[in-house]
Amino acid sequence: MASPGFQFTPHLAETQHSLPRSRSRNQPPESTMPSHKSFMIKKKLAKKQRQNRPIPYWIRMRTDNTIRYNAKRRHWRRTKLGF
Template identity: 80%
Template sequence: MPSHKSFRTKQKLAKAQRQNRPIPQWIRLRTGNTIRYNAKRRHWRKSRLGV
């Protein structure tokens, strides 16, 4: 990844960074909840974004 990025590339990286977080605890506490974890979690070493 170059240090001089285009704005669109930087936007995509920022969105990926925001999405890559665990689900909030209050969502797990809702009644009849089946979501236990974020299935779309991504590790920087294991999988690439393709940007």
């Protein structure tokens, strides 16, 4: 039997189980990327892949080490492209 101060509310129990189970509400799951990509998507992915690299060492020498790293680096799991 339940304790006298406890009240069971069935509508709260139902809402707890109906919450979305995705990792993030803002981003779609990764399974939405088709295996057969269009040419435009493939071009965009290729450009983002080229941009996602460290800066060359000679840039550090040319700028007297004021630019030390690429501030726009992107990790494949943490930051998604959104297309």
